[in-house]
Structures are given as C-alpha cells and as structure tokens.
Amino acid sequence: MIRHRRTIVAMVAAGLTMFGGAATAQAETPDERFANVVTTLGIPHTPDEDLSVVGKRVCDMLTGSLTGNPNPVPAVRGVVSTLSSNANITKQQAVGLMQASTYIYCPQWARFTGR
Secondary structure (H helix, E strand, O other): OHHHHHHHHHHHHHHHHHHHHHHOOOOOOHHHHHHHHHHHOOOOOOOOOOHHHHHHHHHHHHHHHHOOOOOHHHHHHHHHHHHHHHOOOOHHHHHHHHHHHHHHOOHHHHHHOOO
C-alpha cells in the first residue's frame, strides 16, 4: 500500500512539474501541455487523437459527479474507476489523467482530485 501511494505521489509530482514548466521560453497552449502530460504518463493514444476532447470529457464527468454532491470522495473515485476501465489504463494513469484535466481544463474541481 505504501509503495502504491509513493507511485501515485511520484506521478502527480511529475505532472505538476510539467504544469509549472509552462513559463518556459516557448509558451505552450493548454492543449499542448495536456498532450505532454498524457504522453509522460504513458497513456496510449493515436497520433491524430484530439486529446483536449479527452480532458474536457473528464471535466464533464467531474462536473456531473460533483455538482451538488456533499461528499466528493466517492464521485472522484467513480471517475477514476470509469477512466481506468473504459480507457484500459492503470489506476495511476487514470488519476494522473483526471488531475491533468482538472488543472488545465476545469480548475474549479482541482481541489477535489488530490485525494
């Protein structure tokens, strides 16, 4: 369990480092940052896939699950579970995808995704 948590923390830290790196000499668009995080997390995708649509769909799932919900934990877990099963990715990748989506496309939900 501790090893699992360390892995998640490391992946989140790597993702957040990428978010913080946006002020480089060559500024990236939000869509480029999201695509870079998806690639860094090792999430499979096709070269012509519009990854911004994926990130925005994650935000739509969070909006649907969290709006008016007094307990965000089960809602966030549900989104992670849906992502990992429907996208055929690991739980760690699903968490990273969800966090990248929130930090880039729907920051109003970011405070709930660090759990």
